[in-house]
Amino acid sequence: MLYELCREQKDAQHLTYADIAEKSGIVEKTVKNFFGGAKQPSVNTAGPICRALGVSLDKYFDIVTDEHPAALELAQQENEHLVAVGEMKDARIERNDRSGRKKNRIIIAMSGFIMFLIAYMTMADSLDPMVGLFRGEFSVSGVIAIAGFAVAAVDLCVMAVDDICERQTRKGEK
Numbered sequence: 001m002l003y004e005l006c007r008e009q010k011d012a013q014h015l016t017y018a019d020i021a022e023k024s025g026i027v028e029k030t031v032k033n034f035f036g037g038a039k040q041p042s043v044n045t046a047g048p049i050c051r052a053l054g055v056s057l058d059k060y061f062d063i064v065t066d067e068h069p070a071a072l073e074l075a076q077q078e079n080e081h082l083v084a085v086g087e088m089k090d091a092r093i094e095r096n097d098r099s100g101r102k103k104n105r106i107i108i109a110m111s112g113f114i115m116f117l118i119a120y121m122t123m124a125d126s127l128d129p130m131v132g133l134f135r136g137e138f139s140v141s142g143v144i145a146i147a148g149f150a151v152a153a154v155d156l157c158v159m160a161v162d163d164i165c166e167r168q169t170r171k172g173e174k
Helices: 002-013 017-024 028-036 043-053 069-127 140-173
Strands: none
Touching: 002 028, 002 043, 017 028, 017 043, 028 043, 069 140
16 A cells, blocks of 8 residues: 555654654644555645655556667557557447437337328328228227327337437537
């Protein structure tokens, strides 16, 4: 832990909590709490204490600096790999978006076709009593069938529009 590394430096330099508080500008009670190790200190606390003791936070957190060219080159290669992985994910997302747009067009076309069927059956009922859902008079089964078709068509349209809006929102967040 970080406080253990700092404790080693404190003991090696024979410093008191008051000395560290004075060098770091941190209140002595906070310095004592830091060395108690009861809770993780904030960077605003740990940074000045570490600086006063000569402990490198970069080394502790394994942060690569320009001092180590080989490590820096390795970190750059890792970064390039992560960028390549990100680009592959972006390409997959784009393919999924195209696939989703095609699905949305199919759903909208199906919804329009169902609405057309409802209109056609209603018109056929009004022209010929032997054709259509109502067969010349309003029946419960005909009303239920038309209501079912209408609900299905509206539901498909709402789903398609909602899906399109959601995709555009996600695309705008990129």
